[in-house]
Amino acid sequence: MNEIKIFCPATIANLSCGFDVLGLCLDNVGDEMIIKKSALKGVRITKIVGANLPLETEKNVAGVAALALLKALNSDAGFEIEIYKKIQAGSGIGSSAASSAGAVFGINELLGRPFATKDLVPFAMQGEKLACGNAHADNVAPALLGGFTLVRSYAPLDIIQIESPSELYATVVHPQIELKTADARSVLKQNVSLQKAIIQWGNLGGLIAGLYTKDYHLIGRSLHDEIVEPLRSVLIPGFDVIKQTALENGALGSGISGSGPSIFALSKGKTTAYKIAKAMSEVYDQMQLPYEMHVSRVNPDGVRIIEN
Structure with a gap:
């Protein structure tokens, strides 16, 4: 070859x-x-x-x-x-x-x-x-x-x-701005409180357990970021509205994809994933912000x- x-x-x-x-x-x-x-x-x-x-x-x-x-x-x-x-x-x-x-x-x-x-x-x-x-x-x-x-x-x-659990789907919206990983890292703190660290450890353990047991509700409860998201979300236009919209339309959880500016939502089933995509699209359409939308199963x- x-x-x-x-x-x-x-x-x-x-x-x-x-x-x-x-x-x-x-x-x-x-x-x-x-x-x-x-x-x-x-x-x-x-x-x-x-x-x-x-x-x-x-x-x-x-x-x-x-x-x-x-x-x-x-x-x-x-x-x-x-x-x-x-x-x-x-x-x-x-x-x-x-x-x-x-x-x-x-x-x-x-x-x-x-x-x-x-x-x-x-x-x-x-x-x-x-x-x-x-x-x-x-x-x-x-x-x-x-x-x-x-x-x-x-x-x-x-x-x-x-x-991955077989019915898990991802919806990802990419607002058409560029956010360099190095810049997104620059806003992070080098030290975190023990209280926040404990919450984060629990959520990470819960997410891993949810994936292994295919417990979609546990996956959803665990998709919470106590440390990084509060600092990076201010760099992403409409983040809070997009996240809330995803949750209101059936997402298990939603957050920043990588260092951003893309925002992801995980859901159970393709139908819900596309419903979330439609709702996210309406938010950015109203903001007149160009975007790309992706709906995908886990490869x-x-x-x-x-x-x-």
Whole structure:
């Protein structure tokens, strides 16, 4: 196999109570990549469609992630990467993670799978480090592995895959403003009170328990962020109204997707998910704020091959 075309999914990270440790994979929102073997050693980004991003390998998250993988293998193989961006940068649904995850997945396939998929996460994290200065895994892990992922530890890296309840759907609205991850991180406090931490621990444990037991009501009760959302929500136009609208229309819970500005809602069933999407749309229509809307089940597989 000398060439591969892949779908690189968008993701929702944090999920209210799981800052930097929890994420889920979306099913019908994502980028595409074509990766080809090359006679020239190293990695080259030859085409980017849909976004104004650097072609220089060391300045592109896909390039940096790919180089990290080849360095670990001490490989002199060569690859060319074409990126077709459909996830906007700064949208809060894992644009950089999709590129990073896609690059390492595709090259690993073309090399005959020297790494298990879970072992690709550290290489993809190097792309995230380039994007925002922090090598976090809460987007790249679900993008690669699918479903929900919990980063139990970063040192050493310990990632737990969690199967999604079958009727769980996500609705995501992206107001058309860009909010850089680095800027969204700059508003966060480095210390939190013990009282807030206790509430957050309880909600994270409750959400994990709800996913394993498929208890939708427990999932909903646990989708509460005591620490990050109060600080970041002021950066997102209409956040409080959108969240309240989602809850009034049947959402189990709602919050900021990643670092924002996208806002997610989880619900039981496709019908409710689309009802929430309609209600969210009406809010931003009244505000005359352009937006994109996505409704998706949880993708159980992560990055997938389209053609080879």
